[in-house]
Amino acid sequence: xxxxxxxxxxxxxxxxxxxxxxxxxxxxxxxxxxxxxxxxxxxxxxxxxxxxxxxxxxxxxxxxxxxxxxxxxxxxxxxxxxxxxxxxxxxxxxxxxxxxxxxxxxxxxxxxxxxxxxxxxxxxxxxxxxxxxxxxxxxxxxxxxxxxxxxxxxxxxxxxxxxxxxxxxxxxxxxxxxxxxxxxxxxxxxxxxxxxxxxxxxxxxxxxxxxxxxxxxxxxxxxxxxxxxxxxxxxx
Amino acid sequence: xxxxxxxxxxxxxxxxxxxxxxxxxxxxxxxxxxxxxxxxxxxxxxxxxxxxxxxxxxxxxxxxxxxxxxxxxxxxxxxxxxxxxxxxxxxxxxxxxxxxxxxxxxxxxxxxxxxxxxxxxxxxxxxxxxxxxxxxxxxxxxxxxxxxxxxxxxxxxxxxxxxxxxxxxxxxxxxxxxxxxxxxxxxxxxxxxxxxxxxxxxxxxxxxxxxxxxxxxxxxxxxxxxxxxxxxxxxxxxxxxxxxxxxxxxxxxxxxxxxxxxxxxxxxxxxxxxxxxxxxxxxxxxxxxxxx
Amino acid sequence: xxxxxxxxxxxxxxxxxxxxxxxxxxxxxxxxxxxxxxxxxxxxxxxxxxxxxxxxxxxxxxxxxxxxxxxxxxxxxxxxxxxxxxxxxxxxxxxxxxxxxxxxxxxxxxxxxxxxxxxxxxxxxxxxxxxxxxxxxxxxxxxxxxxxxxxxxxxxxxxxxxxxxxxxxxxxxxxxxxxxxxxxxxxxxxxxxxxxxxxxxxxxxxxxxxxxxxxxxxxxxxxxxxxxxxxxxxxxxxxxxxxxxxxxxxxxxxxxxxxxxxxxxxxxxxxxxxxxxxxxxxxxxxxxxxxxxxxxxxxxxxxxxxxxxxxxxxxxxxxxxxxx
Numbered sequence: 001x002x003x004x005x006x007x008x009x010x011x012x013x014x015x016x017x018x019x020x021x022x023x024x025x026x027x028x029x030x031x032x033x034x035x036x037x038x039x040x041x042x043x044x045x046x047x048x049x050x051x052x053x054x055x056x057x058x059x060x061x062x063x064x065x066x067x068x069x070x071x072x073x074x075x076x077x078x079x080x081x082x083x084x085x086x087x088x089x090x091x092x093x094x095x096x097x098x099x100x101x102x103x104x105x106x107x108x109x110x111x112x113x114x115x116x117x118x119x120x121x122x123x124x125x126x127x128x129x130x131x132x133x134x135x136x137x138x139x140x141x142x143x144x145x146x147x148x149x150x151x152x153x154x155x156x157x158x159x160x161x162x163x164x165x166x167x168x169x170x171x172x173x174x175x176x177x178x179x180x181x182x183x184x185x186x187x188x189x190x191x192x193x194x195x196x197x198x199x200x201x202x203x204x205x206x207x208x209x210x211x212x213x214x215x216x217x218x219x220x221x222x223x224x225x226x227x228x229x230x231x232x233x234x235x236x
Numbered sequence: 237x238x239x240x241x242x243x244x245x246x247x248x249x250x251x252x253x254x255x256x257x258x259x260x261x262x263x264x265x266x267x268x269x270x271x272x273x274x275x276x277x278x279x280x281x282x283x284x285x286x287x288x289x290x291x292x293x294x295x296x297x298x299x300x301x302x303x304x305x306x307x308x309x310x311x312x313x314x315x316x317x318x319x320x321x322x323x324x325x326x327x328x329x330x331x332x333x334x335x336x337x338x339x340x341x342x343x344x345x346x347x348x349x350x351x352x353x354x355x356x357x358x359x360x361x362x363x364x365x366x367x368x369x370x371x372x373x374x375x376x377x378x379x380x381x382x383x384x385x386x387x388x389x390x391x392x393x394x395x396x397x398x399x400x401x402x403x404x405x406x407x408x409x410x411x412x413x414x415x416x417x418x419x420x421x422x423x424x425x426x427x428x429x430x431x432x433x434x435x436x437x438x439x440x441x442x443x444x445x446x447x448x449x450x451x452x453x454x455x456x457x458x459x460x461x462x463x464x465x466x467x468x469x470x471x472x473x474x475x476x477x478x479x480x481x482x483x484x485x486x487x488x489x490x491x492x493x494x495x496x497x498x499x500x501x502x503x504x505x506x507x508x509x510x511x512x513x514x515x516x517x518x519x520x521x522x523x524x525x526x527x528x
Numbered sequence: 529x530x531x532x533x534x535x536x537x538x539x540x541x542x543x544x545x546x547x548x549x550x551x552x553x554x555x556x557x558x559x560x561x562x563x564x565x566x567x568x569x570x571x572x573x574x575x576x577x578x579x580x581x582x583x584x585x586x587x588x589x590x591x592x593x594x595x596x597x598x599x600x601x602x603x604x605x606x607x608x609x610x611x612x613x614x615x616x617x618x619x620x621x622x623x624x625x626x627x628x629x630x631x632x633x634x635x636x637x638x639x640x641x642x643x644x645x646x647x648x649x650x651x652x653x654x655x656x657x658x659x660x661x662x663x664x665x666x667x668x669x670x671x672x673x674x675x676x677x678x679x680x681x682x683x684x685x686x687x688x689x690x691x692x693x694x695x696x697x698x699x700x701x702x703x704x705x706x707x708x709x710x711x712x713x714x715x716x717x718x719x720x721x722x723x724x725x726x727x728x729x730x731x732x733x734x735x736x737x738x739x740x741x742x743x744x745x746x747x748x749x750x751x752x753x754x755x756x757x758x759x760x761x762x763x764x765x766x767x768x769x770x771x772x773x774x775x776x777x778x779x780x781x782x783x784x785x786x787x788x789x790x791x792x793x794x795x796x797x798x799x800x801x802x803x804x805x806x807x808x809x810x811x812x813x814x815x816x817x818x819x820x821x822x823x824x825x826x827x828x829x830x831x832x833x834x835x836x837x838x839x840x841x842x843x844x845x846x847x848x849x850x851x852x
Contacts, residue, residue: 052417078419090414092407103407106400107419153419271639319834326837330638331585335790336833342783342826350819456779460650463643498658505651509632512644 005030005188006051006082006157011060011070013050020046022212023060028157028190032204033183035220037196043212044192045087048161051190052084053077064156078107081156087165087192089146093135097126097145100134104152111154119148122178140171147178158182159190164198172198200224241372243489249378249447251485252385255478257440257462259392260433266409266472267429270333274315274341275437275462276455277348282308282438283359283445283454284348290360297361301442305435312434315340316427341455349452356449361442381443388439389478392432396474405429409472464508535715535797539708542801546704550697559700563768565808566703570710570761572788572800574754580795581718581726582750585638588629588645590785591652592755594776596622596762598673601772604682611685615763622759623752630751634744653777678773685767699768706764710757711801717753718797722746780822784811787829793838 004027013021020043028034049055053074062070120127123144164172200220208216264272282304289300319336365376396402407415408425469476491500575589599618603609633641662669687698728736766772792803814824
């Protein structure tokens with residue numbers, strides 16, 4: 001499958017003895033925005049963690065451009081270009097915005113100045129606050145810093161875990177503007193969200209994750225046209 | 237006035253030695269969540285290696301110091317590979333590594349007891365002479381120690397603030413998972429931190445023994461004090477620990493003068509207990525919010 | 529078989545064996561070493577309450593033991609209190625000290641407690657050893673707490689007078705009786721409400737607190753309970769050896785006891801006893817190597833913790849679970 005950047009082939013994953021993900025099969029295609037939606041606590045974050053190598057994959061495979069990455073160390077996976085912006089940002093609180101961004105480029109320090117420029121152009125607020133300690137930023141600024149940090153790594157696949165979590169609606173709009181801009185520029189994005197509505201019309205492909213399994217896959221418009229699915233799984 | 241100069245002079249020297257001993261401890265706890273109970277033994281080992289290098293191998297004092305630092309850095313690495321790495325995979329890491337390092341420290345200490353005997357030996361790495369301020373004679377050795385300590389602390393600060401290795405260490409201490417997502421190899425960070433801690437302990441041991449003497453059990457007291465400094469500053473806070481170390485040195489010098497050597501430790505401890513009752517996470521420490 | 533019944537069974541069997549020992553092997557060395565084993569076992573079993581059950585990282589147990597020993601000796605030496613009264617009083621003194629330590633550690637977490645208790649023990653040691661002022665001069669200069677040479681000549685519990693040649697066997701049974709009571713109390717605590725409360729606090733802190741289980745109250749309780757018998761063990765130690773000195777604060781003794789608890793298994797009922805037995809035997813074996821004893825001990829401790837982080841008892845339980 002030349003089109004797919006990231007392939008998850010019947011992968012199961014879990015924490016010591018407890019299987020959270022069961023035989024997941026999905027792909028994130030190059031240049032597309034793939035969304036994973038579903039109720040909370042059903043494995044969405046675990047999926048991203050498994051891809052990033054933080055949670056062991058117990059069976060099946062995960063491939064990047066055809067090459068297996070599921071047995072690699074987290075730092076090796078980052079080196080190969082699979083970058084995650086984790087849930088809740090996980091910024092380095094005592095470091096400045098600038099230092100956080102530098103950490104983003106830790107695995108891939110070539111072209112640092114250009115990438116920093118790019119991030120500051122895309123997210124001008126960060127440039128304003130570049131010398132401010134990350135712990136003192138507002139919620140929206142933190143989210144932007146997290147995304148900026150992820151972009152500093154360059155990379156092939158950008159994964160975002162609930163970018164709208166805990167933000168005011170107006171800020172969520174801004175964040176999604178940035179994400180959709182990235183999509184328009186041809187980035188491969190894998191997004192996890194609880195609320196499908198917001199991304200329904202922009203996502204190229206939506207997968208519904210329920211109880212550790214893919215319950216439904218399709219286009220955004222299809223999903224919105226099936227209110228029974230929306231209600232059953234997303235309780236909206 | 238003379239008394240004040242005397243107290244400040246000895247206090248700063250003590251503080252400098254404690255600071256060097258404490259930085260490594262604080263880094264190790266900050267990044268690994270590990271209380272290295274072998275720290276005191278490594279400190280002592282550093283002192284003895286320096287002695288042996290000068291007296292038995294005839295090395296130049298600077299080379300001897302470097303040799304001691306190198307050996308102790310290797311011991312730090314050894315502790316990482318033999319104890320920390322296997323225990324990180326199991327539960328109760330904090331408790332288990334605490335106990336394991338107690339055992340390792342005891343082994344190192346008793347090996348030195350066996351090798352060098354229980355009687356105090358003078359540390360040959362010392363400078364003679366005095367500096368005179370007002371009416372007070374301050375041994376040149378103290379000034380020397382202060383100088384070396386300042387250089388070392390500056391070097392560590394530069395490492396932490398300006399290099400990507402140092403940034404990786406700080407990142408790992410702040411948020412291990414996030415650091416992994418940045419592509420930091422946390423295992424390597426741990427090894428680096430333990431090695432660095434070993435080297436710093438060696439230098440601290442050489443300094444302390446150059447003012448006092450070398451005995452196999454000399455490490456226990458400074459280690460306990462270094463831990464107290466870390467606790468008062470808030471475990472994991474390196475810069476706070478340096479400040480607290482210097483404060484502790486000054487305080488110790490002051491209480492020694494006023495109350496005598498015997499009571500100084502007890503007074504210090506009482507103060508520490510009071511501080512901890514008032515601020516359970518240390519003066520500069522932050523309460524960790526535990527998500528339920 | 530329910531766990532309480534199993535505990536009782538194990539206890540009765542061990543007790544029976546222990547009672548029979550002097551009849552089978554009345555050699556003085558074995559008996560006196562066994563008495564020492566009983567003393568350490570009491571300390572370790574009580575320590576397990578704080579460390580294993582309470583999850584409180586206290587290293588103060590030896591300090592409490594020393595408090596009991598010193599209190600007994602001083603009561604006898606300065607106020608001529610008969611030992612049979614002095615030992616329980618020393619237990620109470622230990623409780624008071626234990627609760628003070630518990631209070632100081634109340635708001636602290638994990639490693640902070642370890643460091644604080646270690647520092648407290650160290651300060652006690654330093655104060656005793658560095659005190660060179662003569663408090664009394666009868667029979668030579670002696671500091672208030674005995675200084676480096678310790679306190680002697682404070683009395684006896686009377687068994688030496690009753691059984692002039694076999695007093696050590698009498699002491700053996702006294703030690704055994706004390707251990708039996710200590711273990712019973714330990715079982716009662718662990719299987720009773722206090723133990724449950726602590727397990728709740730450890731497993732789910734927030735929930736337990738929201739149900740009204742106050743960590744503070746239980747923490748103080750467990751310090752107090754464990755201190756009493758530790759102090760009594762100290763008192764018995766004093767009477768048995770007839771002298772109390774600062775060696776009770778020695779780090780190698782602490783190391784020895786830590787090894788017992790760790791190797792036996794933290795938190796279990798019989799683990800500490802198992803560990804104590806293993807260590808006493810290992811110590812016997814290493815007696816030949818005198819110099820290398822501490823090296824051997826340290827190595828044993830480190831290797832054991834790294835290879836079996838859950839101790840002997842944990843390993844036994846896992847193999848038992850595997851078989852079921």
